[in-house]
Amino acid sequence: xxxxxxxxxxxxxxxxxxxxxxxxxxxxCRTLMGAGAYTVIADIDEAAAKDTAASLNELQFNKRVRSxxxxxxxxxxxxxxxxxxxxxxxxxxxxxxxxxxxxxxxxAALDPKFDHQRETNLEEDEQAHRLVDPLSINFEDYPLDLxxxxxxxxxxxxxxxxxxxxxQMVEQGRGVIINVSSIYGLVGPDQRIYQKQGxxxxxxxxxxxxxxxxxxGLTSYLATYYAGKGIRVNALTPGGVYNxxxxxxxxxxxxxxxxxxxxxxxxxxxxxxxxxxxxSSYMTGGNxxxxxxxxxx
Numbered sequence: 393x394x395x396x397x398x399x400x401x402x403x404x405x406x407x408x409x410x411x412x413x414x415x416x417x418x419x420x421c422r423t424l425m426g427a428g429a430y431t432v433i434a435d436i437d438e439a440a441a442k443d444t445a446a447s448l449n450e451l452q453f454n455k456r457v458r459s460x461x462x463x464x465x466x467x468x469x470x471x472x473x474x475x476x477x478x479x480x481x482x483x484x485x486x487x488x489x490x491x492x493x494x495x496x497x498x499x500a501a502l503d504p505k506f507d508h509q510r511e512t513n514l515e516e517d518e519q520a521h522r523l524v525d526p527l528s529i530n531f532e533d534y535p536l537d538l539x540x541x542x543x544x545x546x547x548x549x550x551x552x553x554x555x556x557x558x559x560q561m562v563e564q565g566r567g568v569i570i571n572v573s574s575i576y577g578l579v580g581p582d583q584r585i586y587q588k589q590g591x592x593x594x595x596x597x598x599x600x601x602x603x604x605x606x607x608x609g610l611t612s613y614l615a616t617y618y619a620g621k622g623i624r625v626n627a628l629t630p631g632g633v634y635n636x637x638x639x640x641x642x643x644x645x646x647x648x649x650x651x652x653x654x655x656x657x658x659x660x661x662x663x664x665x666x667x668x669x670x671x672s673s674y675m676t677g678g679n680x681x682x683x684x685x686x687x688x689x
Contacts, residue, residue: 399671403428411500413440434471441468473549496557546603577604585644615677624676631683650685
C-alpha cells in the first residue's frame with residue numbers, strides 16, 4: 393500500500409499555472425513547488441510572472457525536493473491566453489526547458505472585483521473616451537466588447553491552453569488538467585452583497601457567471617474526451633477569497649457563508665494539491681467545491 397505522503401508527491405513533475413502571478417495563482421505555484429514540482433508561472437503581466445518566479449526560487453522548500461536545480465524550479469513566462477500563438481509559445485518554452493508538461497492549472501480569468509484593487513477594473517469606453525466601471529453597468533446596457541473580452545479570456549483562453557497542453561499530455565500518455573471555476577458558475581450572484589447604502593447600484597457582471605459555468609461544462613467534456621488516454625480533468629470551484637475587502641462587503645459576504653467568513657488565500661491549496669496529485673487518481677470530470685458552505689444553503 394502506498395504511503396499517504398507519496399500520494400501527494402509531485403517530485404519531478406512539471407506544472408503550468410495560468411494567472412500564476414495572481415492572488416490564488418501564486419499560492420498554487422508555491423503549493424506545487426512545495427510538493428516537488430517544477431512550476432511555470434504563465435501570466436499576461438511579464439514583470440509579475442518573473443518576480444513571482446524569482447521569489448519562489450528563493451524559497452527553501454523541503455529537503456526532499458532540493459537539488460542543484462532548486463534555484464530554477466520556477467519559470468515566469470509572459471502569456472496572453474486569449475492568443476493561440478502566445479499559448480503555443482508558452483508551452484513550447486516549457487517543453488524546451490523541462491521536456492514535459494504534467495499538470496495544467498487554468499487559473500487566469502477576468503474577474504471584476506469589489507476589493508481594494510477595484511480601480512483596476514475600469515475599462516476605456518472607446519466611443520466616449522472615458523473610463524467605465526463595469527461593476528456599475530446594468531445588464532441591459534452592458535457593452536458587447538466587455539462581454540466578448542471576458543469570453544475570450546475566461547473560456548476561449550482556457551480552451552486554447554487545454555488544446556496546447558493536451559497535445560503534449562497525449563504524447564506522454566499522462567497528464568492532469570485543473571480548471572478553476574467559481575461558485576457563480578453554479579449559482580447566481582447574490583447582488584445584494586454588492587450594494588452600499590447611499591451609493592449607486594453595483595452588479596457582478598453576467599459574463600462572469602456565464603463563463604465560469606462554461607468552465608464546468610468544458611471540464612466534463614474534456615474528461616470524457618480524454619477517457620482511456622491517461623489524462624484526468626477536474627474543476628476546482630472556490631468561494632470568495634479575502635483580499636483586503638472593505639468592512640461593508642466583508643460583513644455582507646460573511647453573512648451569506650455557512651462558515652461566516654470569506655476564505656483565506658491559502659485555503660484552496662489543499663484541494664489544488666489533491667487534484668494535481670495521485671491522491672485523486674480515481675477522480676475525473678469532477679468539480680471540487682471549496683466555498684465555506686456558500687452553495688449549501
